[in-house]
Amino acid sequence: MTNSLKSLLAAIGLLLAQPAMAETGDCDGDGHVAVNELVTAVRMSLKQAPMSTCPAADRNGDGRVTIDELVTAVRQALTPKPSQQRAFVVTTNFVAGSFATVDLDEPRTVSPSTSERRIHRDAVVRTHGGLVYVINRRFGDNLQILDPEDDYRTILQCSTGNGTNPHDIVFASEDKAYISLYEEPELLIVNPGARPDCSDFVIGSIDLGGIADPDGVPDMSQMAIVGQRLYVGLQLLDINTILRPPTGPGRLAVIDITTDALVDTIELTAENPFAATKGLIVRNGKIWVAGAGDFDVRDGGLESVDLTRGESDGIVVSEADLGGDITDFVFVEDRLAYAVVSRPGFVSALVSFDPTTGQVLDTLLQSNGFNLFDIELNDRGELFLADRTRQRDGLRIYRAADGAELTTDPIDLGLAPFEIVFID
Numbered sequence: 147m148t149n150s151l152k153s154l155l156a157a158i159g160l161l162l163a164q165p166a167m168a169e170t171g172d173c174d175g176d177g178h179v180a181v182n183e184l185v186t187a188v189r190m191s192l193k194q195a196p197m198s199t200c201p202a203a204d205r206n207g208d209g210r211v212t213i214d215e216l217v218t219a220v221r222q223a224l225t226p227k228p229s230q231q232r233a234f235v236v237t238t239n240f241v242a243g244s245f246a247t248v249d250l251d252e253p254r255t256v257s258p259s260t261s262e263r264r265i266h267r268d269a270v271v272r273t274h275g276g277l278v279y280v281i282n283r284r285f286g287d288n289l290q291i292l293d294p295e296d297d298y299r300t301i302l303q304c305s306t307g308n309g310t311n312p313h314d315i316v317f318a319s320e321d322k323a324y325i326s327l328y329e330e331p332e333l334l335i336v337n338p339g340a341r342p343d344c345s346d347f348v349i350g351s352i353d354l355g356g357i358a359d360p361d362g363v364p365d366m367s368q369m370a371i372v373g374q375r376l377y378v379g380l381q382l383l384d385i386n387t388i389l390r391p392p393t394g395p396g397r398l399a400v401i402d403i404t405t406d407a408l409v410d411t412i413e414l415t416a417e418n419p420f421a422a423t424k425g426l427i428v429r430n431g432k433i434w435v436a437g438a439g440d441f442d443v444r445d446g447g448l449e450s451v452d453l454t455r456g457e458s459d460g461i462v463v464s465e466a467d468l469g470g471d472i473t474d475f476v477f478v479e480d481r482l483a484y485a486v487v488s489r490p491g492f493v494s495a496l497v498s499f500d501p502t503t504g505q506v507l508d509t510l511l512q513s514n515g516f517n518l519f520d521i522e523l524n525d526r527g528e529l530f531l532a533d534r535t536r537q538r539d540g541l542r543i544y545r546a547a548d549g550a551e552l553t554t555d556p557i558d559l560g561l562a563p564f565e566i567v568f569i570d
Contacts, residue, residue: 170373171219173200173430179223187211187219198431198454207374207402228570230525234278234294235532235541236269237561243267245280245298246559248541250526250568258560263298265290271565272424274317277301278569279338281325284311289325291338294569304344306334313367314425316376318403322349324376326366329385331355333366333378333399335406352401354378357411359393361385366399367419370426370433372453375409376401377426377433379419392417396437398426398451415460416446422474422486422520424567428453429477436472437461442490448472448501467504468497476523477501478546484510484529486518494518496531498549510549511542522566528552532563539563 171179171187187203189195191211197204203211203219233248237259243266244259266286272279278298280290287310291302306312311328317338318324325334335350357380358364365381378399383390396419400410416437427434432450439446447464451457465471470489477483483501488494494516498507511518513535520532529544533556540556541563 170205170215171200171203171222173202179219181223184216184219184223187216191216196454198452201372201431201453202428205373230568231570232568233522233524233530233541234271234273234567234569235559235563236265236271236280236565237559238267238269238564239561240267242561243269244561245271246561246563247298248557248559250524250528254543254557256557256559258558260560269565270313271567272315273567273569274338275320276570278567279315281312281315283313283328287311289315289336289338302338302340302342302344304336304340304347306336306348310334314369316369316371316425318371318376324369324378326369326378328365328367329363331358331363333401350406352406352408354380354399354408357397357399357408358382359384361393364397364399365390368421368423368426370428371403372428372433374403375453376403377412379426379435381418381420383418391440396435398433398435400456410456412451412456412458414449414451415458416449418446419449421472422565423476424522427475427477430480432459434475434477436475436485438471438473439465441471441488446471448475448485463499463501463504468499468506470495474519474521476521476529478523478527478529482507482546484521484523484546484549486521486531488516492516496521496544508549510544510551519564520566522568524568530566532566534562534564541566 173183186200205215235246237244244263246259247257249255265280266282268283270281278292282288288305292298293301312325313328314326321339323338332351340347354364359382365383366378368379370377380397396414398412402409417439419435420438421436435449437446444465447461449461450459468487470487473486475485481500495512496510517535522530527546529546531542533542539562540558543552
């Protein structure tokens, strides 16, 4: 062991009594710091690895990994990660919205959708701090927070403004979060722990109209926080036409969460960055984006953005590789991923592929109609698919390692599944 490494470890030992900040050193964005990620952070601090290896290790974004950041990463690694116990599924027929839950343990007991479990008919969902955050989108225009420990009671429901169409939420702290507004140029800053009357819910906004297309609305959607930077995906669509075609390549707005100032804009290669992922996907020091471009035209694909250089690497896996528009994707490992693909002829398919080559490994399911929507990977290595095929809608479950289906029939939830998250 070198003297510099010994000194570093000794300093870490002296600082372990200090409180930690979550997610520092979480290179792949899975919510936990693994041993290999700690090793990477130490190598970065010794300048034996470039900062692009793991931007999340540099919590304050100053271009180096310091002792306090290593301490934080160690504490994160030592904190047990709660195992996931059930799937929370948004269900809808686009007239009425509800939700269901499914236990991950056999026999996978279902608590189905009911009229009492009411959410908006167009909703997406996130989790944070043991709570479920329902983003009620178009014509709902609010954030609804549910408590799983209290039979999913709504503990807060606050408006984001009429006609704003919120699309995503990310958390900077327990009392500060950001909500992207699809129909507005302003990014909303909110207090997720607001009073029941919502009087202190909205605490600020950030104007992104200056980096929008000519209609003045950047069509902001999915987001991610890495270190002290917030990344906001901008679709840049023409809102003055019915089909909202893209006006040019998409962008990522980069915001310093300590000052809430726009500090950079990253231009993407593909147009119309869109997918049913839970926010922007962060993996191996990169943000991964599915650029749909014009639907049913082979003009986009899966693109990566190097967070250290602040530049796009270009399209890594093309729509031509996968045979259609990528509407959702998940990584299992470096050489194995899954995607929902919209193929010509009004067909959707679930495929496995190698992200390093773009090679399709298998087509697990194909459906006539855009019926396959959300896919999510749980901590047991199971891939859940929201299958909205009429007359047989429900959840399908696959073993992610080899794509074998674990369900003989889709699990009936009462209403067709739309969005999936896993809760402890």
